Amino acid sequence: MASWRYYSNTAIADTLAVPGGGNLSNSATSLYAASGAPSGYPTQFPWILRLEPGTSNEELVQVNSGSGTSGTPWVVTRAADGTTAKAHNAGTAIAHGVSAGDLTQAATHYASGSGSGVHGLPASAWAAGSFATISEQTTTAAQASVTFSSIPQTYAHLLLLGTGRLAETSVQSDDVTLQFNGDSGTHYGYLTIFAANAGGTMSGPSTGNGFAVSSAPVFRFLASQSGAVANVGGGFAFIPGYAGSGLNKVFYAVSGGGNGTTSFVDMRTRLGIWNPAAQAGITSIALLAPSGGFNAGCQFGLYGLG
Numbered sequence: 001m002a003s004w005r006y007y008s009n010t011a012i013a014d015t016l017a018v019p020g021g022g023n024l025s026n027s028a029t030s031l032y033a034a035s036g037a038p039s040g041y042p043t044q045f046p047w048i049l050r051l052e053p054g055t056s057n058e059e060l061v062q063v064n065s066g067s068g069t070s071g072t073p074w075v076v077t078r079a080a081d082g083t084t085a086k087a088h089n090a091g092t093a094i095a096h097g098v099s100a101g102d103l104t105q106a107a108t109h110y111a112s113g114s115g116s117g118v119h120g121l122p123a124s125a126w127a128a129g130s131f132a133t134i135s136e137q138t139t140t141a142a143q144a145s146v147t148f149s150s151i152p153q154t155y156a157h158l159l160l161l162g163t164g165r166l167a168e169t170s171v172q173s174d175d176v177t178l179q180f181n182g183d184s185g186t187h188y189g190y191l192t193i194f195a196a197n198a199g200g201t202m203s204g205p206s207t208g209n210g211f212a213v214s215s216a217p218v219f220r221f222l223a224s225q226s227g228a229v230a231n232v233g234g235g236f237a238f239i240p241g242y243a244g245s246g247l248n249k250v251f252y253a254v255s256g257g258g259n260g261t262t263s264f265v266d267m268r269t270r271l272g273i274w275n276p277a278a279q280a281g282i283t284s285i286a287l288l289a290p291s292g293g294f295n296a297g298c299q300f301g302l303y304g305l306g
Contacts, residue, residue, distance in 0.1 A: 233257020
């Protein structure tokens with residue numbers, strides 16, 4: 001069956017004629033419309049022509065070229081889509097139509113993906129486990145930290161999300177830091193590129209960095225000095241290859257926040273590195289708030305990718 005066929009809604013039924021006269025044998029591959037001027041048939045190829053439609057002698061042929069006139073007859077492939085090549089008398093009916101093969105091919109294509117509901121995509125694009133929720137947490141009261149523990153080692157990468165507000169009253173925004181596997185040793189390094197518009201004066205892009213520190217900043221949250229209690233900050237971090245035990249771990253994060261109705265906006269882009277005493281897969285992540293902790297209503301999510 002052809003991978004693509006053409007169709008027309010305006011083809012007018014005609015009758016069969018054969019170059020040189022006579023009837024169509026069961027092996028001939030040229031024919032034309034006896035009217036001499038077939039109307040409404042597809043002009044691109046291939047397409048289906050029905051010989052003696054609706055009778056016990058019906059045969060489907062695939063038209064591959066030609067204009068259906070005596071000077072330029074249609075060149076066809078006989079016995080299309082499982083029908084049988086037969087002899088046909090000149091003057092019998094011919095018509096353009098859709099075959100069962102066309103509809104079967106379309107239905108098979110629609111069903112590809114084993115019922116995933118994602119048409120035409122391979123299983124790898126939709127199968128369970130390619131993106132999965134590991135844990136989602138929301139603070140219900142002020143607290144100093146949030147921890148994701150017993151992280152499965154079955155995914156390729158991790159995606160970490162956080163949004164919320166800090167209880168600090170002395171600053172407009174501040175950093176949430178992280179530790180992997182409960183490691184509070186001086187095994188972290190980071191680089192930050194940031195821009196802020198505090199008080200109406202833009203600062204940045206600027207940089208900040210640290211190394212041999214006990215945790216690495218990952219998210220920039222707004223703090224309670226930053227105006228209305230609904231104002232929020234947060235961001236996301238990508239942690240590739242988290243389960244391997246041969247290499248140090250790295251994360252890439254974007255975060256920030258603002259008031260929306262005042263000049264205060266704060267954005268941070270970060271690279272963080274964890275170089276433990278002994279390399280290991282990440283099995284827990286602790287997010288640490290600065291002095292005062294997280295307010296109630298902060299939301300965090302950890303997701304497995306791949």
